[in-house]
Amino acid sequence: MLSELRRVDRDVYEAVLDEVRREQTDIELIASENYVSLAVLDAQGTVMTNKYAEGYPGRRYYGGCKHVDVVETLAIDRAKALFGAEHANVQPHSGSQANMAAYFALLKPGDRILGMHLDQGGHLSHGHPKNFSSKVFDIVRYGVNRETERIEVEEVRAIAKKTRPDLIVVGASSYPRKIDFAPFADVAREVGAFLMADIAHIAGPVVAGLHPNPVPHCDVVTTTTHKTLRGPRGGIILCKQEHAKKVDSAVFPGIQGGPLMHVIAGKAVAFNEALDPWFVGYQxxxxxxxxxxxxxxxxxxxxxxxxxxxxxxxxxxxxxxxxxxxxxxxxxxxxxxxxxxxxxxxxxxxxxxxxxxxxxxxxxxxxxxxxxxxxxxxxxxxxxxxxxxxxxxxxxxxxxxxxxxxxxxxxxxxxxxxxxxxxxxxx
Ligand SMILES: Cc1ncc(COP(=O)(O)O)c(C=O)c1O
Missing domain, CATH: 3.90.1150.10 (Aspartate Aminotransferase, domain 1)
Known part of the structure; x- marks a missing residue:
């Protein structure tokens, strides 16, 4: 175990060993972290890291992709089954990149995004002044009600009517309550905006049926794979078939080159674990x-x-x-x-x-x-x-x-x- 690393690079080995010790001896209450299974760790440590595979299964720009195609197809099929989605892209390297690709798929630079205030639960990629999202798009914001500290859809509706966004983002990094996506879909329809849900934090409860699923209500849904979903560090995008081509081309060649095939292997393994009935009890x-x-x-x-x-x-x-x-x-x-x-x-x-x-x-x-x-x-x-x-x-x-x-x-x-x-x- 780690013996080759120990032999060739003592410095990195020591740091990894220290991290193993830290993870064992500390109590981890960071809401965005989890411990993946040994099978997910194994998958990420494989030779799939060696392979260039620009493109998508069956449509690659490189030869020798038949085995990575198997893994990516498994990840896609499992993601679709987990969330009941028509289409899945499993290549985003992170949650932020999934969001970037989703925006580029549906919007033009300068279009308006209505996202949640960052100090009230939203994420950097929903419009932080230093983030690409606010440099490329025109950001307007909704927040929580001062009294209830909850998202009140009528307040979001009023802001949407006033600001006429092209896309509404629903989803958060630090919002402790359930989000009902259906009323957001009504608001989006009313103002002619696309609706995107970012379920990075709640993907686990969603697939377990313990939180409302945004997929039927949204044009696109993004999530990280490493929080409650308990997969490797990364992102995915789910969408309706009508947006599939635009989403795929926004990821590659839009914002990424070769996918991280070892990570996609880890995603496939994690999604299989999440499909197991055990996962519902765990969530x-x-x-x-x-x-x-x-x-x-x-x-x-x-x-x-x-x-x-x-x-x-x-x-x-x-x-x-x-x-x-x-x-x-x-x-x-x-x-x-x-x-x-x-x-x-x-x-x-x-x-x-x-x-x-x-x-x-x-x-x-x-x-x-x-x-x-x-x-x-x-x-x-x-x-x-x-x-x-x-x-x-x-x-x-x-x-x-x-x-x-x-x-x-x-x-x-x-x-x-x-x-x-x-x-x-x-x-
Ligand atoms: C709601 C939300 N979206 C996106 C992200 C971004 O994920 P990443 O750190 O993989 O870019 C996070 C990360 O914490 C998040 O909470």
Missing amino acids: GQILANARALAEELLAHDFRLVTGGTDNHLIVADVRSHEVTGIEATHILDRIGITVNNNQIPFDPLPPTKSSGIRLGTAAMTTRGMKEAEMKELGRVIASALTHSDDAARLRLLREETLDLADRFPVYPGVLRRLYEQERSAGE
Whole structure:
């Protein structure tokens, strides 16, 4: 295991080993992360990385593509089956590139996109001033209601009528509630706009039938593959047959060259795992865990954006514990809990500081944790943020998280095998 890497490049090997250790010993609550299966890891470490395959299965610009064609066709068919989509493009290297290709497929430069405010849940690629999206397109925004902190479709309708966008993006990076796509489709129809859903965060619950599926309501749907879907890092685009040609040519030759065939192999494996009935139970546990963690945080006097969660993620306002989001992130780092600081709606603080933290339960659910462990984590988080000046208490809390991490190994046995290999190589 990693023995050739160890032999030829000690520096990279050491960094990878350190990352294996970090993933095992830390509690991962970053909502956009997960641990892929060993089969997905295997697929990504294969010779498929060697192959150039510009084009699509059966229509490549390079010879020798018959085996990568098998893998890409499997990934496409499985993605279509998972989401009930007419067409799937599995080549985007990332979620941002899936979004870029989707925009280019349906719009011309200068066209208007209505997306969600970034400080209220939207993603950089939905119109951040420094992102390509706002440099190429004219961005207008909708947000959440100040009182409910939820998306109110009537408010979106009013903004859409006033601004007449060419495309509406629905989907978010830090919105903890269900999104009903059908009313968005009504709004889009009413103003003559395309509708695009970005379900990067909620793709897992969507395929498990635990969240509304946008595919029947949207012109295009994009998602990352590495969050709740638990695949390799990357993106995909789903669309109606009428947009298939435009989507494919927007990805290649539009914005990408050769696809990452080893990653597409990983996507095919992950999609097969997601088609298994086991996946429904797994996604159900992710949601149950998020609810349990939210309840515990509420019990410790945190204010949660929207008051709770319907999906895998929670945005907690940490001002109640007299810290900023970035301070909370650093304190939790000290006790081995990894989160990210996150703005809350109408945040008075800039994104670098922020008033909140975002937490997600996909990764720890993959490790086998259930509601009891979520309650324990909620208590540990509250204790750390309440007593952040008490070094002795933080040390005790670190012991507690180490014990928890130990009881729920990421890749059972892998660390032990690596240590044994180290020992025997050193002898
Ligand atoms: C809603 C949403 N869309 C797109 C992306 C972009 O994905 P990537 O980081 O792969 O570009 C993210 C990433 O967090 C996201 O949350």
